[in-house]
Amino acid sequence: VSSKYNTSWSVVYLGNETYYTPTVGITTGAPPVAKPPAAKPPVVQKVQGYANRNANLYKKTLQSSPVARVLPQYTTVTYSKHNTSWSVVYIGTETFYTPTSWLTAGKAPAAPAAKPQGKVYTNTPGDVLNVRASASASSTVLGRLAHGTQVDHYGSTNGFYKIKYNGRDGYISTAYAMTLKPNAASNAVIVLDAGHGGRDPGAVSGSLYEKTVVLDVSKRVETYLRSKYGYEVRLTRSTDVYLTLDQRVQTAKTLRGNLFVSLHTNAATTPAAKGVETFYSSYSAHSAKSRVLATNIQSNLMGKMSGMTNRGVKTANYYVISYNTMPSALVELGFISSPQDVTHLRSDASRQRMAEGVAEGIAQYVRAYH
Ligand SMILES: [Zn+2]
Structure with a gap:
């Protein structure tokens, strides 16, 4: 503690004693804290x-x-x-x-090879299957595999299985590969008939045409039966073309079909009409087997489409199922005029389930008779 004594000197009080010192040597306020020496940053050992x-x-x-x-x-x-x-x-x-x-110090080991996810057989009777460089039908062909070749696959993307081919990655179409051995499959020829086509759109709901829906579902049925069962499947039409009813029957005959399934969608003047139904002809020479085929399709289809109304199996003497020379059925996949059914007919996911239902019904029939 200090007090000013005159212009240049101050009195300093220490205990009971007093001293004099030049005022310039004294600073008022608390003494500053001495700065510690700057700490060295810790050495980071990378x-x-x-x-x-x-x-x-x-x-x-x-x-x-x-x-x-x-x-x-x-x-x-x-x-x-x-x-x-x-x-x-x-x-x-x-x-x-x-x-x-x-974390582990040191060099990373090589990543272990991916594990195969399953085995498939190539399924191209009388033909070979292209192995592509990528999962695209337009990519480079690396080589070809014979019908019935067993390969390990490493998952599928974009409709292609990834496989190993001559030590590198290759891709084969899932449509021509199946999980069962091809020779376990039946020799039955399945003829699928997508109703209408070309200038005949069939039933229409806005921009949605029956001919388009049934062609898409037919192709899905074809792909499913080929890839899962290795069955031989033929279509009366695979594009948007017009065929007469008799041309459809004649085509099935020419293809030496063992069974015939025609796909349609229904339409009614009332939006209340809805549901799935399958027809066979009591008039046909194969009405007993046709009834089994229709029943198998209807029950498998309803198994996949349980949210839709089951209108059951019915008889009708439609041309393509009455005049055919093989067991035949005609499926009405739903009413394009029904607000409920049309959501399924528009949906890719529902079309796929419909196709799987129809296909499993056909497969059930084929297992019983072929
Ligand atoms: Zn129709």
Whole structure:
């Protein structure tokens, strides 16, 4: 404590004693705290290593915090120890935290080869199957596989199975591969008839035409029966063309079909009419087997489309099922005039389920008779 004595001197009080000192040597207020010497930054020991699992990276040293990104297993990383259990991972200019136990110092081992997901057989009777460089029908052909060749597949994308071909990745169409051995399949020739076509649109609901829906479903039935069962399937039409009813019957004969299934959609003047029904002809020479075929299709179809009304199996002497020379059925997949049915007829997912129902009904019939 001090007080000014005159212009240049001050009195300093220490205990009971007083002293004099030049005022310039005294600063009022609390003395400044001495600055500690600047601490040396800790030496960061960076390590090269790899993620020994798919390692979550965090912005905090907390596994319950949001995952900032995931480091795939065997990815090489630079990291340093942060504390006893966490490390800092350096990616570009960013830093993340990850548990040290998920990292291993040193060189990453080669990632183990992907495991096959199943076996399939190529199914191109009398023909070969192209192996493509990518999952596209327009990509380079790497080679060809004979009918009935068994291959391991590594999953499917875009309608192609990924396979190994001469030590590299190749792709084969799932439409020409099947999970059962082709020689276990029946020799039955299945003829699918997509109703209407060309200048005859069939029943219409706005921009939706019966001829389009039934051609799409027919192709789905074809693909399903080929790929799952290896059956031989033929279509009376595979494009938007007009065929007379008699041309359809004659085509089935020429193709030496063993059974014939015509696909249609219904229409009514009232929107209340709805549901799925299958017809056979009591007039046909094959009415007993046709009834079994129609019944199998209707029950399998309803199994897949349980949300739709089941109108059952009926008889009708429609031309294509009455004058055919093989067991025949005609399926009405739903009413294009019904607001409920039309949502299914428009939907890809519903069309696929309809196709699978029709196909499984056909397969049930084929297993019984062929
Ligand atoms: Zn029709």
